[in-house]
Amino acid sequence: MSKKPKLIIVIPCYNEEQVLPVTAPLFLEKIEGLIDAGKIAEDSKIMFVNDGSKDNTWKIIKDLSKQNAAYTGICLSRNRGHQNALLAGLMDAKDKCDITISIDCDGQDDINAMDEMVDAYLDGAEIVYGVRNNRDSDTAFKRSTAQGYYKLLNKMGAEVVYNHADYRLASSKVLNEFAKFEEVNIYLRGMFPLVGFKSTCVYYERHERMKGESHYPLHKMLALAVDGITSLSIKPIRIITGMGIFMSLLSIILIIYVLISFGSGNVVQGWSSNVIIVLLIGGIQMISLGVIGEYVGKIYLETKHRPRFIISEKTENSDVEE
Numbered sequence: 001m002s003k004k005p006k007l008i009i010v011i012p013c014y015n016e017e018q019v020l021p022v023t024a025p026l027f028l029e030k031i032e033g034l035i036d037a038g039k040i041a042e043d044s045k046i047m048f049v050n051d052g053s054k055d056n057t058w059k060i061i062k063d064l065s066k067q068n069a070a071y072t073g074i075c076l077s078r079n080r081g082h083q084n085a086l087l088a089g090l091m092d093a094k095d096k097c098d099i100t101i102s103i104d105c106d107g108q109d110d111i112n113a114m115d116e117m118v119d120a121y122l123d124g125a126e127i128v129y130g131v132r133n134n135r136d137s138d139t140a141f142k143r144s145t146a147q148g149y150y151k152l153l154n155k156m157g158a159e160v161v162y163n164h165a166d167y168r169l170a171s172s173k174v175l176n177e178f179a180k181f182e183e184v185n186i187y188l189r190g191m192f193p194l195v196g197f198k199s200t201c202v203y204y205e206r207h208e209r210m211k212g213e214s215h216y217p218l219h220k221m222l223a224l225a226v227d228g229i230t231s232l233s234i235k236p237i238r239i240i241t242g243m244g245i246f247m248s249l250l251s252i253i254l255i256i257y258v259l260i261s262f263g264s265g266n267v268v269q270g271w272s273s274n275v276i277i278v279l280l281i282g283g284i285q286m287i288s289l290g291v292i293g294e295y296v297g298k299i300y301l302e303t304k305h306r307p308r309f310i311i312s313e314k315t316e317n318s319d320v321e322e
C-alpha cells in the first residue's frame, strides 16, 4: 500500500477556554482512531489557531501541546475573525501534511464524519464538503435566514454548497492552489468550489455547542453574509444598472404623459404624485450608492495588499519535522 496521508485538523479558537478542555481530547481520540484504523499517518496532528483570544485559550493550547505531541498551535497577533484564522491555519498546515480537515472547536460538528471524509479522499476526492443534514439545533430564525441566504447566494451566481459551513477536508494540492487566491475579502466556503478538483460531500448531524457561547451575533452574521455575496458576485451592481434602465424608461413614459396633459391644458395639482416619485427615486438611488460603495470599499481594501493574518507565536512542537 502507498504511504498513508498525514492529516492535520485545523481548528480556529476565539475565547474558547470553556469548551477547549472538553473537545480537545475528543479530537485527539479521533486522530488516534484514524491512525489505528490505518487510514492516516502516525504523525498526524491537531492544530489550534488562537485568534487573538482575550481569555486563557492560548495558555490551554500551550499546555495541551506539552501533554501530547499531536496537539500543536499557532497564535495570531490579534483577533482577525473566524475566516482569517482558519486561513492562517490552513496556510501554515499546507506544507506540513497531505490533507487538512477544518472544523470549529465547539463540538457542534460531528467529528465522526471525519472517517468518511478521509475515505472519500482515499477514493480520490481532493475536497470533501461536510454538509449538515438538518438544522434542528438552530433557532427557527437562524434556520430560515440561513436557508434563504444560500438560495440568494446561488441566484447571485456564487457557487456555494448548500448547508456546508467550514467543516471540510482539503488536500495540500488544493491548498497550494488556494494560496494563489490573494484577496483579503475572503469567504472560504464560496472560494473552495472555485479552486476546482474532484470534490464530494459527506453528510453529518450538527449538535448544540458543547460549552461557551456563539461568537456570531447577528451583526457578525450579517457582515459575513454581505461579504459572501460581494466577494463572490458582481450581480448586485448589474441589478442596479437594470433598475436604472427601468427607471429611465419609466420616466420617459411619464415625461411624454406630462407633456401631453400639459398640451391638453389639463394641468393637475400633482403634489402627492410628485412627492412619491421623488421619495421613491431618492430611496433607490441611496440603496444603489450603498451597494456600489460596498464594492468600492472592497477594492480599496484589496489595493492595500495588507497581510490577512500575522502569526505571533507557535507552540514549540509545531514546526518539528518527523
Ligand code: UDP
Residues within 6 Å of the ligand: 011, 012, 013, 014, 015, 016, 051, 079, 080, 081, 082, 085, 103, 104, 105, 106, 108, 213, 214, 215, 216
Ligand atoms: N472564531 C474565531 N474567531 C472569531 C470568532 C469565532 O476563530 O472572531 C471561531 C470559534 O472559536 C469557533 C468557530 O470560529 O471555533 C465558530 O464560531 P462559533 O461557534 O462561535 O459560531 P457559530 O457556530 O455559532 O456560528
Ligand code: MG
Residues within 6 Å of the ligand: 104, 106, 108, 209, 214
Ligand atoms: Mg459554533
